[in-house]
Structures are given as C-alpha cells and as structure tokens.
Amino acid sequence: MKKDFIVNNKINMTDYSRALELIEKSRYILIITHVNPDADSISSALALSNLFFENKIKHKVFNVSADLPQNLNFIERFDKITDQLPKFFDLAISVDCGTKKRLGFELDKNIPLINFDHHKSNNDYGTINLVDPMKSSTAEIVYDFFRHNGLYITKNSAKALYVGIYDDSLAFSLGRCDELTFEKVNHLVEFGASPSEIANKLKRRDSLAKYRIIPKVLESLELYKEGTIATIYAKDEWFKETGAHNRDCEDALNMIMSMHIVRIAFFVRIVNGVSRISLRSKGKIDVSKVASVFDGGGHFNAAGCTIDSLNIENVKNRVLKEVLETTE
Numbered sequence: 001m002k003k004d005f006i007v008n009n010k011i012n013m014t015d016y017s018r019a020l021e022l023i024e025k026s027r028y029i030l031i032i033t034h035v036n037p038d039a040d041s042i043s044s045a046l047a048l049s050n051l052f053f054e055n056k057i058k059h060k061v062f063n064v065s066a067d068l069p070q071n072l073n074f075i076e077r078f079d080k081i082t083d084q085l086p087k088f089f090d091l092a093i094s095v096d097c098g099t100k101k102r103l104g105f106e107l108d109k110n111i112p113l114i115n116f117d118h119h120k121s122n123n124d125y126g127t128i129n130l131v132d133p134m135k136s137s138t139a140e141i142v143y144d145f146f147r148h149n150g151l152y153i154t155k156n157s158a159k160a161l162y163v164g165i166y167d168d169s170l171a172f173s174l175g176r177c178d179e180l181t182f183e184k185v186n187h188l189v190e191f192g193a194s195p196s197e198i199a200n201k202l203k204r205r206d207s208l209a210k211y212r213i214i215p216k217v218l219e220s221l222e223l224y225k226e227g228t229i230a231t232i233y234a235k236d237e238w239f240k241e242t243g244a245h246n247r248d249c250e251d252a253l254n255m256i257m258s259m260h261i262v263r264i265a266f267f268v269r270i271v272n273g274v275s276r277i278s279l280r281s282k283g284k285i286d287v288s289k290v291a292s293v294f295d296g297g298g299h300f301n302a303a304g305c306t307i308d309s310l311n312i313e314n315v316k317n318r319v320l321k322e323v324l325e326t327t328e
C-alpha cells in the first residue's frame with residue numbers, strides 16, 4: 001500500500017511555522033554551532049545563514065572556538081563564522097546541540113531559542129524544539145523547516161544541507177537513513193548540490209600527518225570479551241610528533257568498528273587538557289547510556305563524553321568498566 005508523503009513524524013508541523021514567525025520578527029539572530037563542531041552542526045548553521053543572507057536578515061554564526069574543521073571551507077559563508085558573541089541579539093538558534101551545555105556559553109534566559117537537533121540526549125531546552133532523534137542528521141530537520149515553510153532552497157543552502165546529511169549519516173550508511181532521507185538528497189542535488197564535488201572536498205583533502213598518526217592509534221588497539229569490545233587511544237605526544245590535529249585520527253574509530261567481530265568500541269584522546277571519549281556500537285547496544293554516566297550524551301550508536309583526567313590508562317579502565325556492565 002502506498003502511503004502519503006510524511007514530512008515528519010515526531011515534530012509538530014506548527015512548530016516549523018512558529019520558528020519562521022520568530023525569525024521574521026527578530027532584529028538580530030545568533031546561530032550557535034556546538035563545542036568541537038562537526039559537519040552537521042556547521043552545515044546546518046550555514047544553510048540557515050545563506051537563507052538569512054539572501055533575505056537580508058541580520059545574523060551571525062557563532063562557535064565558541066576559532067578551531068573549525070577546515071575541510072568544510074568550501075561551503076559558502078564558512079569564513080564568516082565567528083568566535084565573538086555580538087553585543088546584541090534577540091533570537092538564538094542552536095543546531096545539533098544535544099545538550100544545552102554544548103552551546104559552549106551561558107545563554108541569557110530571556111532570549112528565545114529555536115533548538116534544531118536530532119540527539120537522543122536532547123531534553124527540549126529551547127523555546128521552540130525541532131528535535132527528532134529518528135533523523136539521520138540535524139541538516140534533515142533544517143531541510144524540513146525550509147520545505148514546510150515553502151522557502152526556496154538555493155544552491156548554497158542545498159550544498160550545505162547535503163554535506164550535513166552525507167557526513168552525519170557516514171555517507172548514508174547508518175540505520176537512521178530512510179526513504180525520506182534519499183528524497184531530500186534527491187531534491188538537494190536537483191537544487192544544485194554536487195555529490196562528487198562534496199565527496200572530493202570532504203574525503204580527498206587529508207593531511208600527511210593523518211597517515212602518520214593513524215598507525216600509532218591502531219597500534220594501541222586492545223580487545224575484550226572475545227573481541228566484541230575494542231579500545232584505542234591517542235597519546236598527547238603523538239600529536240606533537242606528527243603535527244596531527246585531533247580530528248586527523250577520527251577515522252581510526254570507524255576503522256575499528258569495521259571489524260566484523262567488534263560490537264562496541266571507544267577511543268580515548270586528550271583534547272584541550274581533558275580526556276575525550278568517543279563511543280560507537282552496532283545494533284542494539286546503547287552507548288549514549290555509557291556516555292551519560294560521565295555527563296556526556298549523543299545517539300544510540302554514537303556518543304561521547306569527557307573525563308577530567310590526563311591518565312589515559314585510568315580513563316580507559318573507568319569507561320571499560322561501564323561498557324562491560326552495559327554488555328552483560
């Protein structure tokens with residue numbers, strides 16, 4: 001039986017219109033990307049930024065740090081992202097921030113907030129919450145916002161939204177990609193996004209340092225429980241030795257997860273003076289629960305947290321203990 005086209009099943013349709021009304025009556029908008037931003041957060045922000053720019057709506061895209069993933073520099077208005085908060089703004093829009101803490105600063109409670117997100121850990125902290133954990137990416141929800149309100153998607157916004165969906169779904173390989181995801185992608189290509197250009201820009205501009213550090217990280221691999229649990233780490237000095245950025249070893253975790261026997265894996269690295277832990281799982285293992293033990297969050301199969309310690313061995317053992325309990 002053919003079913004009707006469903007734009008969304010969790011988000012209330014009127015919330016998309018209410019969000020647009022708020023945007024239209026605001027004088028200055030702050031779009032907030034999350035701490036340690038990824039492609040989904042930056043792309044969702046830039047899709048909105050291009051829409052606002054084309055419609056002469058005053059705004060800024062903010063990230064708490066100036067350290068942005070430079071492989072996204074081909075998206076229009078990437079160079080306009082700032083780490084300086086404007087003196088005045090009367091509306092905030094957060095994109096892909098799974099908890100309010102991910103905004104990276106204390107937002108004035110009197111400022112209305114539109115919360116675009118797809119993290120399981122999101123507790124609807126906004127004034128208007130466009131949150132659906134079943135979506136592959138926040139970019140998909142931003143797409144629905146455009147379409148529901150009949151807003152024209154220009155080539156620049158189409159490119160940005162495609163990048164968000166492509167990257168956050170690990171090139172359409174995650175379970176949350178459904179027929180609606182592909183319908184969106186189809187429209188985005190129609191509106192001018194080029195899949196080959198985007199894949200080339202995202203995937204084929206690696207640094208040499210990346211290929212110097214990844215073998216070291218893979219060398220740290222340890223397996224537990226008949227190889228179903230895998231751990232890796234990156235020592236601080238390896239970054240200095242190779243000149244690699246912490247983002248350069250991100251792929252190591254996906255590589256470990258590609259092993260047939262591995263069901264759950266985590267990666268410990270020192271970033272900005274704390275241990276950052278990235279967790280991944282396959283199937284029915286919920287790693288966001290493990291992350292939440294350490295005040296982190298994320299998705300069912302991909303989550304993260306930080307632990308205030310520089311002792312990698314100790315951090316690894318603390319996380320491993322929780323992982324072993326989850327998989328019992």
Ligand SMILES: [Mn+2]
Binds near residue numbers: 040041118137168
């Ligand atoms: Mn995301």
